[in-house]
Amino acid sequence: MSAGASAAIFVPRDSGALSLGADSVAAAIAAEAARRGVAVKLVRNGSRGLYWLEPMIEVEIAGERLAYGPVGSADVPSLFEAGFLSAAPGGHPLALGAAGKIPYLARQHRIVFARAGVTDPLSVDDYLAHGGFHGLKRALEMPGAAIVDEVVRANLRGRGGAAFPAGVKWKTTLDQPDQTKYVVCNADEGDSGTFADRMLMEGDPLLLIEGMTIAGLAVGAAQGFIYLRSEYPHALRVLTAAIAAAESRGYLGKNVRGTGRGFALDVVVGAGAYICGEETAMLESLEGKRGMVRYKPPVPAVAGLFGRPTVVNNVLTFASVPAIVEHGGDAYNQLGAGRSRGTIPLQLAGNVARPGLIEVPFGLSLRELIYDFGGGTRSGRPLRAVQVGGPLGAYFPAAMLDLKIDYEALAEAGGLLGHGGVVVFDDTVDLAAMARYAMEFCAIESCGKCTPCRIGSTRGVELLDRVLRDRAAAGADLDLLRELCDTLAAGSLCALGGLTPMPVMSALRHFPEDFGLPAPAARP
Amino acid sequence: MDSAETWNKDAVAAIVAALKDAPGALLRILRRVQDDLGWVPPPALPMIAHGLNLSRAEVHGVASFYHDFRHTPPARNVIRLCRAESCQALGAEALARHVRSRLGVGFGGTTADRSFALEAVYCLGNCACSPAGVINGHLLGRLTPEAFDDALESLVRR
Ligand SMILES: Cc1cc2nc3c(=O)[nH]c(=O)nc-3n(C[C@H](O)[C@H](O)[C@H](O)COP(=O)(O)O)c2cc1C
Ligand code: SF4
């Protein structure tokens, strides 16, 4: 390397990487470089989502990004000693080779996460250099109905959990005669086991901004809100800075790209209530009220925020839109399985060797996800259960891992995909305890509007406490539990009460031995 | 800062004045009060109600609905542990037992000298680095009892 040029070193500023000491690694690199009198350019990127390797740093040499991880600040002198700024020190124990060639990444098909971990999240120039704002440029030349049509043709379904077709919602809002309409991004990401929204907002916030702006152009809304959970303070900092950067470059604000059309964005931070992820409770909260679920109809697309037509979508739904508008809905619709089209960013967590973000077309099996990507359990013990789709999703046994990851396939198996979280458990898990936890979570987070959810969940905790105390005598309590779950499923206004039976009953169905019942016969 | 039951009236008044015309002002005001003061003092609620032209009952209803809003002065150190599924799958319960005995306080509790409060959270979005927790605003991942003790040592406010 010539003495004058300064090597670019990427050290993630993603919350996950920060939670593992990425800031002290960055500080150690700066200090070591200063001590040696070499110039380095530190770039704070997002995470690529290979979390078992975080903090994963990268050095750009001759256009290639060479990765090292997991790096602690104590490893930094040895990296300099090995000459990591000028060549690939093959022998270094933390060397991973070219980042993009790591099989975990190379086997993915990234559309939404194509830039996360690659670029500087706050650099508009970096975003443009990596294909950013192409969708917006196209959208600015299209009538709203044509934009909506691309989203319809893409068959994009909402990634927040309910999988409702985004195009149908957008068309409804477009067709409303009102002058004032809103675009609202649901960034509440309350489902445990999920973190893709956070990664995207921290790693490529301009993509979300671009997607929401396109939505505004499509339906005729000039104001957008991002409802962000309070557990994500770092995402708030990044989003706020990214919005300011986009405004200063004319990609947001009163006059987007000099077209005379305006779109403004505001971030509103929640206050710790899972139910505020439910879209109507979120709208109540955005209006400054208690997060109580509304009766539907009217749907938000007709009468949403402050009674105005409102498009509500998840972070990943909006972030899918720029590529759809740039390349056309038909291209996106080529990918996927069955009625689940496009790619899905899966989040693999729990007891797994290689947890992280895996974006692939729908249709991967749970087994491929957990073993080919995840490397099996982290403990090395046998896998016993997986929970798919967050706290309201089903527990599946190891025998069902050939299930395909698509909305319909999981629904047929008695589960759901939700926001795409998959949590792995080894054979030390107690499914009766997990069922109790599901009931307790419902009791803690219920908005209180429906009696079965408010009172029934507490009753469910009591029942399961009794089961846990004396499993051999659980029979009658389990009958009551089944009845209670029927009541919850039938008598709840929203999916918090309505779907709490899913983790509970799937645990009972697939793991009866944990509830004091005979184990299921061996499967064919 | 004095942790007695005093609170800064002027700060709350300034927050109300700054945010009262924002859409959905009440939640934004309560959020800012919580962030700046560390709690939402109950005697501040009538003041907020007055500033927004809302009934006290309405303001109280919102302030009591959300888990984040504390109604007593904060402890000097706030420790939050994730108790959701991914963290449970990697030993969150054992970690919680360690933390409870180490701090001498259970979830939802504050030590008598107000030096520590322990809170349960249900997912911090750091599930790929489970078990996760937060000490005084610093997110932590891959926590073990030893890693927790080390982090506490460096992040504690005495
Ligand atoms: C209890 C409950 C919690 C929810 N939490 C979230 C959430 O955190 N994020 C989200 O995007 N959607 C969540 N949803 C789904 C939303 O109600 C809504 O379907 C979604 O925001 C629509 O956006 P989409 O179509 O792009 O998915 C939740 C639903 C329920 C019933
Ligand atoms: S099911 Fe529960 S959370 Fe949903 S509206 Fe009814 S009480 Fe509220």
Ligand code: FES
């Ligand atoms: S489940 Fe603990 S951080 Fe998500």
